[in-house]
Amino acid sequence: MAASVTVENLNPKVLKCEYAVRGEIVIHAQRLQQQLQTQPGSLPFDEILYCNIGNPQSLGQQPVTFFREVLALCDYPCLLEKEETKSLFSADAISRAKQILATIPGRATGAYSHSQGIKGLRDAIAAGIMSRDGFPANADDIFITDGASPGVHMMMQLLIRNEKDGILCPIPQYPLYSASIALHGGALVPYYLNEKTGWGLEISDLKMQLENARSKGIDVRALVVINPGNPTGQVLAEDNQYDIVKFCKNEGLVLLADEVYQENIYVDNKKFNSFKKIVRSMGYGEDDLPLVSLQSVSKGYYGECGKRGGYMEITGFSTPVREQIYKIASVNLCSNITGQILASLVMNPPKVGDESYASYKAEKDGILESLARRAKALEDAFNKLEGFSCNKAEGAMYLFPQIHLPQKAIEAAKAAKKAPDAFYALRLLESTGIVVVPGSGFRQVPGTWHIRCTILPQEDKIPAVISRFRAFHEAFLAEYRD
C-alpha cells in the first residue's frame, strides 16, 4: 500500500515557497480578529488594522462610481431596456455598457472569451496604452489576466526549465516573484536597491550580480523591475530606465516590467514612464528586446483588488514563443469577464465632456491626493521614531523604513526563533492591532531590518495609527534598550 499524503511527500518546491504578505503574521492577525469578535475587550485594541497588503477597499476606500455603474449594467444587461435606468445611472455609463456589450460576441458576459480576453476590450486597452505612451500598441499583444499575478506565473513557467535558470530580481522585492520562482524551481538572482540613494537601481550592481550568477553556471533569463517600487516606493528616473533597457538588450534578457503602480505617483519631480515607451523612444522595435509590461486594476486610484483584472502586454517575442504563451493562457480558458471589462475601463476612463467626467475626476484626484498626504504623514512619523530611517514614498502604496533594533531585541528574537523584524512586527500586532510585514519577507541587505507598512488606512485614522505606533515603539525600546 502506498503512503498517503503527508507534508514530507509533497512537492518540495511548494514547501520552499514563501509568501510573507499573507504569511504567519497575517494568519495570527486573523485569529486575533476572531478573538475580538468572540471576546470583545480581551485585547489591548479594538480593531485589526491591515497594513500588510495593498488592499485599499478593505480599509474603506470607495470604488470609482463610473466603473461600478458599467459593471452592474454589463452584469444585468436588461437594465438597459428599462426607463428607470436613466435616473439611476449616468448617461455615459449607459452608453459605455452598450458599447462594451456590442463588442462581446452575443453580448454574452457569461461566456468564456478568447483566451487572451475579449478582442474589443483588448482594443480599448491598446488604445489606452497608445494614448499613455504616444507609441502604437496592438490588441494581439495583450493578454488580459485575473490580476497581474497570473502573468508573472505564466512568464516564469515559460522561462524556467530547472534550478540553473535564473531571474534577476530587486532586493527588496515583492514576494510574488520569489514565490513564483520557487514554485517553478528556478534561481532568484538578487540585485540590491541602494537604500542610501532612495532605493536607487545601479547598473553596476546589476552587472556584477549577473556575472556572478553566470560564473556559477546560472543561465539568467530575465530581469524583473518593479516601477514604482514595491515594497520600496521609489520611481525610476528616465535616464536609469534607458540604461536598464540597454543592459537587457546587451545581455539578452527578457525585461519583465511590473508597472501596476503606474497611477500611484506622489511627488512632482517624478513621473511614470512605461518601459514600452522608453524602449520605443530608443528606436527599438519588435526584434530588439522581449518586453513584458504588467498592469492591474487592483492598484492605482481604482484599487479594485477583488475584481481580479489586469493584463500583460508582450512585445519582442517570436511567433513560436507567442504561440506557447497563448497555449498556457488557453489551458485556463480565460480570465473573468468582469475583471476584463474593468481592465478596459481603467485604461479608458471618462474623458472631458462625458457626463461622468467631473465626478470621476473628483473621485480620482481625491483618492490620489489623500494617498500623497498619508504617505507624507507616515514617512514623517517614522522618521521621528528613534532608530527608524524612512525613504520617501515617491509612488506605490508602501513605506519601507529601516529599523535599527537594539542588540537586546535581536537576542530576544533569536530566543523566540524569529527574524528580528518579524519579532518586532509580531509584538506590534499584539500591542496595537496594526499588521505590517517584516522586511525579511521581501529579503533585504543582510543585517538590516525593515518593515513594510501600507499608506492605506483612511486619512482620519492616520493620527491614531501614528500615536499607537509611537507608543508601542517607545515601550519596545524601553524594554529592550541596550
Added chain:
Amino acid sequence: MAASVTVENLNPKVLKCEYAVRGEIVIHAQRLQQQLQTQPGSLPFDEILYCNIGNPQSLGQQPVTFFREVLALCDYPCLLEKEETKSLFSADAISRAKQILATIPGRATGAYSHSQGIKGLRDAIAAGIMSRDGFPANADDIFITDGASPGVHMMMQLLIRNEKDGILCPIPQYPLYSASIALHGGALVPYYLNEKTGWGLEISDLKMQLENARSKGIDVRALVVINPGNPTGQVLAEDNQYDIVKFCKNEGLVLLADEVYQENIYVDNKKFNSFKKIVRSMGYGEDDLPLVSLQSVSKGYYGECGKRGGYMEITGFSTPVREQIYKIASVNLCSNITGQILASLVMNPPKVGDESYASYKAEKDGILESLARRAKALEDAFNKLEGFSCNKAEGAMYLFPQIHLPQKAIEAAKAAKKAPDAFYALRLLESTGIVVVPGSGFRQVPGTWHIRCTILPQEDKIPAVISRFRAFHEAFLAEYRD
C-alpha cells in the same frame, strides 16, 4: 551575451503540454470567422458553430435572472438605497444582495478576500453541500477558485514532485488533466473507460494500470474521476462509486472528484451522488481518505463560464498539508469576488416561497429539459450515420461518438500529417463551420477514432446542425470509401 528567448530554450514542460479544446482546430475556426467578416460569402457556410467547448452562453443560453440581479446589486450597492430599484429587481434578489454584502467585511466587493474566499460565502456553499448530501460540510474545507481549473492545478502542484509521480486519469479524459500533469512534470497513468458498457469504469482495469505503473517505479498519488463524465457523458452508478472509494482507501490514493457537471443529468435511471456523500455513507471520516471535490459555476444549468467561479472542498488532509494548500492559494491572493458570490448562489439558489422561485425554476427546468432533448436528438442523429456509434449522454454536455473511418481516409490523414479524427474534424469545419474536438485530443483506445461534440447549439438550430453534419459525412464517405 546570452541567447535570447527562442522556442528551443523554453521550459520543455510547456512545449509538451497540449490542450485540444482550444487547440489547432479552434485557432483555425477563429481565422475562418474573421474571413467570414471580411469576405462574406467566401466560405460554404455563413457562421462558425462552436461545439468544441462547454460554453453555453456563447451559443445563446441566457443566464439565470436571479443570479445576475444579485451580481449587479453587489457590484453597485448604492442601488440598494434607491426607490426605483424595487421596481427593477426582485425582492429576494435585493434581500440576498444585502445579506451577501453584510457578510463581506466593509461591504467591500472590491477588496481582496481571505485566500480561501469570503467566509460568509463559504458558509453558504457548505450549507448547500450539506443540503445536497445530507452530511455536514465545513467552510474551512472550501477553497473558492476562479472556475474549477485552478483547484486542479493546485493539487497537481502539491502532489507532483517529478516525473516518477503519477496521477491515474480516465481515458478518454478532459485535457485539463493531461495539460496540468505535463506542466507540473508528472506522469499521467491511464485507465480506460469501457466504451462497450457505456464508458463504464472497471476496478479491475484501475488495479491493473496501478500495478503496471508501480512496477515501472511510478509513485501513484491520486485518482481522477470525472462524474458525470467529460468527454464521455456517463454517470457513475452508486455501487461503482463505493468500489472506487474502497480502491483509493486501500491504495492510499487521493481521490480527485471532478463533479462540475453535477446538475447535468438527462436520464431518469441515474442520479448524481457526490463522492463526499459516498465516502461519508461508508462511515469514512477525516482520517480515512483524502478527497477533493471540484465544482464550477461554468456548467450545470447556470453555464456562467465567463464569471470564473468555482470551489474545491478538501477533506481528509492533515493540518500541515492543508497549510501548504492554503499557502499556494495565498500566493494568488484570492479568486474574483463576482465569481465567489456566484459560487455561493448556485449552491444556494431561490427556495420555494421566494419571490423569484417560480421564474428561477422555470428557467432552470427549461434549460435542463432542452439540453436533454438536444442530447437525445444528436445521439440519434449520430447513430444513424454510417460508421458512427454513439453512447448515450447520461449527463454532462457532450457526445463522444466513435467513427469507423475508411482506410482511404486514414491514409489521406497520414499524408496530411494529421491524426485521422483530427483530419475528419478539420474537413468538417471547412465544409460546415461546425467545430468539434478530435478524440485524439482526449486520448482514446489506440486504433479507435472519435470526436467530442457539445450538445449546446440552441434547440432551433439542432435540425440544421444535423443536416449539415449528415451532408458532410456522406460526402466525406463518398470521397474516401474503400
